[in-house]
Amino acid sequence: MKKYTDFAVKQIVNLCNIPSPSGYTQKATEYLMKIFKDLGFTPLYTRKKAVLVTLGGEGDHLILAAHVDTLGAMVRSIKGNGRIRHTKIGGFPENNIENENIIVHTRDGKEYEGTAYLVHPAVHVYSDVGSMTRNDETVEIILDEKVSSKKDVEKLGIKVGDFISFDPRTKVTKSGFIKSRHLDDKASAGLLISLAKMVADKEITLSRKVSLLFTTYEEVGHGGSAGIPQDTTDMISVDMGAVGDDLTTDEYKVSICVKDSGGPYDFDLTNDLIRIAETMKLNHALDIYPRYGSDVEATLHAGYDIRHALIGPGVFASHGYERTHKSGVENTLKLLVEYINPNDAVEL
Template identity: 55%
Template sequence: METGYCVEQLRKLCAIDSPSGFTERAADYLMEELARLGYAPEKTRKGGVTVCLGGEGEGLLLMAHVDTLGAVVQSIKSNGRLLLSPIGGLRAENCEAENCVIYTRFGGAYTGCLQLCDASVHVNGDYGEKKRKFEAMEVVIDEPVEKPEETRALGIETGDFVCFDPRTVVTGSGYLKSRFLDDKLSAAILLGYARELKERHVTPRRKVYLHFTVYEEVGHGASASVPEDVAEVVSVDMGCVGEGLQCTEREVSICAKDSGGPYDYAVTTALVEAAKRAGAAYAVDVYPHYGSDAEAALRAGYDVRHGLIGAGVYASHGYERSHVDGVENTLKLLWAYTTE
């Protein structure tokens, strides 16, 4: 399967800041790209994007999310710097000394950096002992501000979104490094899958929908907008890579169970069979600390079967890494599962 388009789309999606609740630009981009590919996407009331890729019969909904971790301004401190409230599972220790952008509601955007309070090693003798919590950290704004009123004069207020630099890198050896591969890598893969259908003039052997959700990181991404004829939902999200798991960054992971419980047995079995048919390198794993859009759909009351797959991603919710081989193997699995 051709992966260059997916890598290109990953770069473009990662360049669009889109933490949960601040995803309109990412959704607009998806609408434009899907229309350019020849589809008729629609935007949901929640701000996600849905599209039918064709086919007949019992519906299958493939889901990926374009919302990411991030933060909002919790308060403006007495020194004019910003205390943050995280969005989703953002960890303070994973974004210390990271550049960021503060988006004001009415006054533009400003850059800054998240630092430990009193971050100078030559001054702070307890630098190494300080626990990295958001209460002990602050955004140093790249403007001459020393008082709350000076910060507010810029237009910065409580509730403004703070977005961190993704630092997207594609290495010559095929590794994909970036914040927010969870789950913009899967969104790029689904775009690649949709493009492949058009390029090959192939109709899926069943009716296939895509849903790009925008609230997965806060737990309710796919709790709405499942079409009536859908009997099965499959989340295409990051595959976990870590100690005790089999999957690597070069494989597609098939999740049998996560913190929400087991995935549908028949769906998981069919996904394994499709991976074997396609010759895709895969692993079946259990994720101890994970939840997905598929589970959000079930908790919302939808009577559907559910499954979860994704390219292997290391260092989740930090500076993440995958590989183009993982992208290719995920595409192979999707193709075999829906067209063969």
């Protein structure tokens, strides 16, 4: 299992380093298409450019869904002084991007570096550096280009609507922590790639038909709303486990969500996952996420008649500089392996 956990971590790092804010995910989906082809599968794009890959098996169709879109921003306007006002993609306070390096991606493929700064960034000049409320008027993008006017910026080819990605600052520590932006949900996407590799390597066989779905609009609410194969009976969102307050998930556990903002998850499917976690003595937690909506809930809202569940590795400081641990990734992988083949002899 260590081999596959390490492979998952490698994939997580690779994915985190591919900029993919919702709406600008083509580099991430191209990466997925290539890796699944290399593993011997036949990945497909849905019309809205999610990636669907059937791993094999027969019978009731199970979809395991992770999302590869992330938080990000867009150019809202170019200011007279050559600085940029942004608009957010996804939900986060500006505090979480202050002082972060960014890349502006123009629609014709150019990239420009810059930084998100407070409009009063220097403590030797301004008295309100600590107290100023952070929002899209007080945090601005300063490009690392010699520009001082709107015209200068326009000359670079930057326009309203260009995408902005944040430096993920991905780091894997010797002690097994994975720190990065966008572990939501690239931690899960990476471990699903590893699950596919286990199938490709014939380490596990499938007791039912299993497909992976990598959606691209989760952070804006409609990732899982389309492109679900008609024969799907069950769908599990594999997405970050929330950590904090009275929740018992941490970075080492696989979190099984029993209820979130969208209500309770399917009773029987969730029970099956809990029973496996208990039987296998996996380090796991059952939790209620108070401020969370998942992709599979988007699928249900779109009218699909399926059973739904949500599991994933615990991710600390979600939608900020996030942290999880290899053991959380491994516990999630183990739960999925056992779920897709209860009789498998794989050494866990």
